[in-house]
Amino acid sequence: MGFFSFMGRVLFASIFILSAWQMFNEFGVDGGPTATELAPKVSHFRELIGSKLGVNLPEIQIKQLVATSTAIKGIGGVLFVFGSSFGAYLLLIHLLCATPFLYDFYNYHPAQPEFSSLLHEFLQNVALFGALLFFIGMKNSLPRRQIKKKAPKSKTV
Template identity: 65%
Template structure:
């Protein structure tokens, strides 16, 4: 059981690391990896729904959950912007005719 948790944590760290490095260089693949990591990890780590609203833990967990939800929204915005910008197409230059 301990080994499985260790492998899961290592995979999550590697996933976030690779996604972060790719995202720094402007890759949408990196943004997709980070978004997927946010979708999987956020509800597990910040389980505010298991606490009463009057408890202190509820406020702290809900705050962190909301922050991660905002980060997910920013990643989705980045992905949307990258996909909406038309890519430059290489135009073949027409050969110039020489006039004498």
């Protein structure tokens, strides 16, 4: 059972590790294509929050955001392979922060062609989030091995 559990974690984490590796290779001077795709979405988010709350949010450095996302995915994925709950928490944080920005299906009308593909990717990330929650729940519910103390022998007279 241990081998299959390890292989499952490797296959699951490969999504994040390979994505982080690709983002690292494409990073370049400007943050790569991920930064180009993310910049208008973050700008739209800043304007939306600023108009709703009446405050100006600080400027967000897209290149730094992409580098942080790459590091969290890579480190979290590698730690998750070895069964670390901390790695699962890192991946949860990444999914929680990145999914609403990257897959903003709610900004499109259902008749638009982008809507269905963004909704599909959004739901896929929600499923990954659920799988990570399941992993953490199972990890916390398993009793840890306790060292058995030998019962003291009664002395005979």
